[in-house]
Amino acid sequence: MVFILATLIGVVAGLRAMMAPAAISWAAHLGWLRLGDTPLALLGYSWTPWILTLLALGELVTDQLPSTPSRTVPVQFGGRVVMGALSGAAIGSPSGSPTGGAMAGAVGAVIGTLGGQAARANLASAFGKDQPAAFLEDAVAILAALAIVMVLP
Template identity: 65%
Template sequence: MIFLLAALLIGIVAGLRAMTAPAIVSWAAQLGVLPLQGTPLAFLGWRFTPWIVSLLAVGELITDQLPTTPSRKVLVQFGTRILVGGFCGVAVGLGGGQPWMGALAGAIGAVLGTLGGAAARARLAAAFGRDRPAALLEDIVAIGGGIAIMALLP
């Protein structure tokens, strides 16, 4: 049950920041927190995978600050977050022996994170009077939340 909750929550992280979720999952696999050895997703725990995915996540954190970055709710952005949430959910679900339920939980979490994150960021940006502090706060929540989620795993 804890793995399905973790899959839902890592999906929410994917909805906030699409590349942060796989970076967190990859580090968890590499550090042995998420047991993916012997599964089709074992590559997430390979030596260089967490570093590569983390570089992509940092790139996303930077491009998110640009005024030309499209809304996370446009079709391509939204769809990507759902796919990434489902993928990360599969990885977490594999740890608990329920990859398909993990995929579903991760995809649902991504929808919740995308819509909820956009609404929360809009409210925070209005309260701050500008978007950047809201975006940085969202970054902190995504990264810190992702790490906390993986720490929940047995």
């Protein structure tokens, strides 16, 4: 179950890079994810979820800008994989599997990045413009992140 959740949070990172660590940080801060004795305890500190939430909100805004680069350019793609791996490692840490969680999160981020791009392109084509597809992708990322942290073991 841990690796499935780590993969799924990676998919969220592939859709919106900062949404995954923000959700994980809130889960850790609220005590839903026990990171207190791990190297990732920083995610549960009192100020971390607020900072990551601001970054996630900023990403939701900048994603709507026409000047925002594609999620598949190296920096964007790499950032999503790193955030997916970090978030997956956090999910795996309480059970002693941070490396496996990180690998699952990274794989999920690749799936989310490529799958999200394809789905958004198809939706944008169906809608005749990108903005409704982007808003739908935002909603999927937010709801998926919430669902994942609410079922953490």
